[in-house]
Structures are given as structure tokens and as C-alpha cells.
Amino acid sequence: MSPRQQSVDAQTVDEQTSRVILRAAGSESVKRRPKDRKAKIAAAAAIAFSERGYPAVGVEDIASSVGISGSALYRHFPNKYAMFRHAALELTDALESALDAVSVAADATDRERLREDLLAVIRTTVRNRRTAGIYRWESRFLDAADRKSVRAQAAAVNHRVALHLSRSEPPASARAETILTSAMFSVIGSITAHNLILPQRRMEQVLLDACLSIEHGGSAITSRRSEQTVSTRPVTTNKRERLLQEAVRLFDSRGYHDVSIEEIAAAAGLNASGMYRYFPSKAELLGAVFYRAADRLDLATAAVFESATSPEEALRALSAMYVELSFAQHELMSVYFSEMNNLLPGHRSDLKNRQKLYVVEWARILREIRPDLSAIEAKFLVHAALNLVPDIGRLMKFDVAAENASTLQTFMSAVLFGRPAPAP
Template sequence: MSPSEQFVDAQSSSGIVRQARSDSVKRRPKDRKAQISAAAAIAFSERGYPAVSVDDIASAVGISGSALYRHFPNKYAMFRHAALELTEALASALDVVSVTPAATDAQRLREDLIAVIRTTIRNRRTAGIYRWESRFLEADDRKSVRAQASAVNRRVARHLSRSDPAMTAREKTLVVAAMFSVIGSITVHNLLLPQRVMEQVLLEACLAIDHGEGATTASRLEQSSLPRTVTTNKRERLLQEAVRLFDSRGYHDVSIEEIAAAAGLNASGMYRYFPSKAELLGAVFYRAADRLDLATAAVFDSADSHEEALRSLSAMYVELSFAQHELMSVYFSEMNNLLPSHRSDLKNRQKLYVVEWARVLREIRPELSAVEAKFVVHAALNLVPDVGRMMKFDAAAENAARLQMFMSAVLFGRQAASTVSTRRGTSAS
């Protein structure tokens, strides 16, 4: 008998029988709840709440669904736990930041940001859950998560170099939110860098936002440049209504019948244009990608320098995102619901788009490696859905100008040429 077996008493007709039983049957790991929580957070972060089932999470942990219910009563409880755990991890990381009493605001801000960056890197596969919490958390839980996030935001905002009396609380909130968006951008791609280099790339981008580089040249958004149109084309109406409904309620909670009715058709009428809801979603994505490609080509055709091209690309991206924020929101949030062939094709197009920006960026900042440049581009692009959502995609010129300022700061950096030796030669700590 193996050492891992133990004896138990069992009643039989002939008396007490000693039976051997393996520890593996009786004992459960003490950290089982933590294992479930981690698996759930990864699944929700990468695939979104509706696409994940309890069985998916149980399978990832190697247990049955009934065993999982011993720790969490339902799927929502796991989602809530994951969302709260992320903000709690950030708060805990800031709690242990240690600086001397004589430290300057700049030193304190740097240490706070490093703590947030390292926590996000450790939780890279799960931190993307922040994109889903506003849609799927119940009102009270959403309020709790946002209260925790706001407390973390305020703690970092205390040390902003631009915290002069003229800067409103709202402006400080947006600056820190932009920094957190830069840090959170690592959850939307799987590019790799040594941790020390990754920390410093993200830190430099955050500090550039704090210093407000690029503010003087941010262009203004023309609110009427891309108006919402009313069309009598039935296919176009279906696309417009699908975007509106997917954005407000999510792909899984919208039926084909609802889309058709909103467009003034019956379900059979919709099938004349799209064979399935998945094909309709694919058409929505290709619409967004095509418009982005056309606008990008126009920028490159008209730009006279790499710097002008990069600033114009930023202005175009903000303009397009604000003018079609429902379409862009669906584009960012529903990728995993695409048919596999569409998803693969569109992800490749996304990668090529980032490569185009990174190529221009390296002409301006040759000290960046190809991978570092892509990190910076992802950080700049990530600002638009994150900060734009906080602005409610209000197309007021000051909102667009502020967002373009953040993007310019991240892309052009703080005296980029003079900081390369610091990044290459020292740790972020």
C-alpha cells in the first residue's frame, strides 16, 4: 500500500472492515478557491463574461462544476470577485510603497506608478477584466469597484507634477486614468519584453503624460466631419441597428429578431443579407477596419513628415472613434464572438495597423526597438476607448484636444533621445 493511502472504518455484515483510501480522494488543495478565482479572472479577461461558462472554469482548474459551487454560488459571484480583486491588488501595492519623508512629489509619483505597473504585469492575463466590469457588474457591485478604483486614482493624483491650483479634480482624474490606460494596454496584446524594459517603457509613457508633452500641437476635432447618417438601404440599416444594440447590450443578449425589427424588417428579411448573427458581426468589424484603413491611407498621402504623420494619425484616430464610438466600442469588445476565420483575419489587420504606426514612430525615436515601439503604439491607441469612455465620447473640442495631447505625450515621450540610456542601463526601481 502506498504511503499516501489511509484506512477508514466501514460497517459490514461481518463487523468493522478497514478500507484503504487515497488522500487524493479525501483532500482538496487549501488554495482551491484561489485557483478557481485565477482561472475565472483569466477567462473573463480574455473572453468576456457571456462567453465563459462555469464548466469552462471548472475544466481549467481540473474539477467538476459541482465542486466549483462549493466555493462560489454562481458565475456572477466569480466575476464580481475577480473585478474586486483587481482593484484591491492595486490598492495593496500602493499601501506598501516606501519612500523617505523627504521624497519629492516626482519621486513619490514614480514609485506609485512602478507599484501599479508591476502589479499589472503580474496580473497581465487577468487585468483586462476592467474593460468588462461596467457592462456586466450589477449596480451596487459596479459602485463598489468604481469607488475602489477612484480611491487608487486619487492616491496617485496627489503627486502629479501638474497638480497646480488651476487643475480641477476632474482633470487630475483624467490624467491618472490615462496613465492607468497606458499600463493596462499590455492586456490587449501578447508582445514580450524583459520585465525591466517593459516597466521602463510604461513608466516613461506615464511620466510623459504627467508632463503634458504634445499639448501645444494637438488638433481640434471637427464635430461634423463624420455625422451619423440615416439610410434607406436595408443592409446599411441592419448594420447600424446591430452596432447600436451590440454596443448597448452586448452581442450575446441581442437576438436576430430584435436587430431585424429595429431595422424595420422581419427575421427572414435579415437572412437575405446575412446568413447568421455571427456573419453580421463580421460585417460590422470589417466596416470598422475598412474605414480605419481608408482614413489612415489619407493621412499618409497628405503628411509631409514623419512627425506630422504621427500627429495626424492620432487626430484621425480620435476623430473616427468619437464620431463612431458605438462602432469602435463593439470593435474593441466583441472580437471573441467573431467566426474563427474572421477573427484571425481581423487580428492580422490590427497587427499590421500597429506595425504602420510603429514604423513611423521609430523614424522619430530610433532609440526604440521594434517591439518597444509597438508597446508604445498600443499604449497610445488604448487611451482612446478607455479615456473616451470616461468622457462619454462627448465630441467637444476640449475633450478631443486633451485626448490627442495624451496620445502625443505617449508617442513622442519626454525628451526621448536623452532618456534611452536610463532605460537601457538601470532598473525602473
């Protein structure tokens, strides 16, 4: 064989060897792809949807947070909605699994079973704290069939906990039991609305005590089925005021992203250019809506402090005021809670600081009544009490009947003033 032929043969062998090595490397690369990548994508998507809202999150945002390309993400989920649906169903699945795993003695009392069920729900919510907020406001983006599935699962979890409620005479209606267990779940879910930190076991105990305090006050619940209250808005000739009113109505019914400036202007009897005379953008209009809610709350709070003669009287009056104000302008309050992520950064920062100061003021009064609480524990309870109003208010259709307000105020007082849970 000639030297040249030997050289060609050697080159061919080297090329073949290189191809084998590259194929092996590619095979190894595939083998090294994380087996839990779909779970990581799902977790990143759930956090993004919960913290930023469904419309504001793109597929590329989720892919980037996981460190993959959009095309790699599509191998696991066909579209953004599929990830959202997965996130929405995941927590109810986790809650059902947690309740399935509860183990108590055969002769355990209903009270003991209720404690264990609540602890299972609390621990599951704590583990999913960054994503569980998706259920409060973002579930409206589910299609009808998926929303029905989520509600059915949530109702099943609710019913399982309700089985161990204290029996009353006469027996509570199914609706009353639903409201009671929903109130306890609202207290637990309140931790998704803030990022305060407590040691795990102390957080569990604070939430458990608050839930059992609500259960103890369950006899206050009315069995009356609320009807949808017809919203009556004062007729105004002020164009700026009409724009704010119609924006609130449309944002509440369809969400900020699905409402155009033209629609808001038309609803207020103006054209789009007419709206720009009052608000330079839709985002500025949303900011004005938020400041409207915050200012009304500040004024009502100041009036309570002027008339209260003791810390306990002040806290009870604040609770009554918050319920009354929230029910009277429930569309505005709903927008306030659900559209915070769509504010301009400066407005969002300012309004969140105002929220924090509001909670701090309630917590300060609460600690005068309950000095055993730490500052952080008091804030946890204030958040839990405030969270009850939009959550249970929606169940009550924001019906302004006196018995509904009384039930909510009883729940808030139970959470704030407390009743120590008995030892296991």
C-alpha cells in the same frame, strides 16, 4: 473453535480492516485536497472571463480547466456570477494593497512618490496581465451594486496616485486630475490588449516613461465637463445599411449576446426573415460591423500617408485622425473593441492580423523618429497610445469638443514621442 468459525472470524477481521483502510484513504484524500483550490478556481475564471468574455464562459469550462467537477467547484462558489464578481474586485484590491506597501523616504518629493506609486501599479498589472482586461469591457455584466463598488475602488486608487501629480497654476480641477491619472492607468492597462513580450524591467521602464510623459503634459487638460453627445445617424433607405446601424447601436448598449436577430430586424423596420436576406446569421452580421470599422480606418490611414511630408507629421496626423474617427463613430469603435471574441474564427483571425499590421505600420514610423526604440518597444508604445482613445474617450462621453480632441492628441504625442523619466 471449529475451522469454519475461524475462517468466518478471519473474514470479518479482513472486512473490518478493509473498511478502516478505505476510511483512512478517504480521509487522506480529503486532506490532500489543495488548500488553494478556491484561489486556483478564481484565477482560471478570471482568465477565461478576460480572454473569452463573460457570456461565453460556462461553469464546466472553468471546472475542467482546474481539473475538477462542476459539483466540486460549487463548494467554493455558488454560481458563475460569484466567480465573476470575485475576479472584478480582485485587481482593485491588489492595486490598493500594492499602493499600501509603497515605501518612500519621509522627505521624498512628489515626483519620487509618483514614480513609486506608478511602479506599484505597473508591477501589479503585469502580474495580473491575463486577467486585468476584464475591467475594460466585461464590467458591464456586473450588477449595479457591484459595478458601483468596483468604480469606487478604482476611483480611490486613482485619487491616491493623483495626490502626487505636479501642481499647476492655476490648480487643476478634480476632473482634470482624474482624466490625467486615468490616462496613465490606460497606458499601463494597454498591456492587457496584446501579448507582446519585453524583459520585466524594460517593460516597467517603457510604461513608466510613458506615464511620466503624460504627467508632464498634464497642463493641456481642459477642466470642462463633457456632456453626452447626441448621436445623429444619417437617415438611409438602404435596408442593409439600416441593419448595420441598428446592430451597432444595440450591440453597444446591451452587448452581442443579449441582442436577438428579431430585435435588430425590428429596429431596422424588417422582420427576421428579411434580415436573413442580407446576413445568414447574427455572427455574420457582427463580422460585417467589424469589417466596416476596419475598412474605414484603412481608408483614413491611406489619406494621411498621401498628404504627410515627414514621419513626425504622419504620426501626429494619424493620431488626430484616429481620435476624430473614433469619436465620430464611437459606438462602432466600442463594439469593435468589446466583441472581438464573438466573431467567427475566420473573421477573428483575419481582423486580428489587420490590427497587427496597423500597429506595425505606426511602430515603423515611430522608429524613424526614435531609433533608440526596439521594434517591440515601439509596438508597446503604439498600443499604449491607441488604448487612450477608447478609455479616455468614454470619460469624456465622446464629446467632440475641440479641447477634448486636443487633450487626447497631447496624451498620444506624449506617449509616442516621449520624455525620458529622470533617474530615481
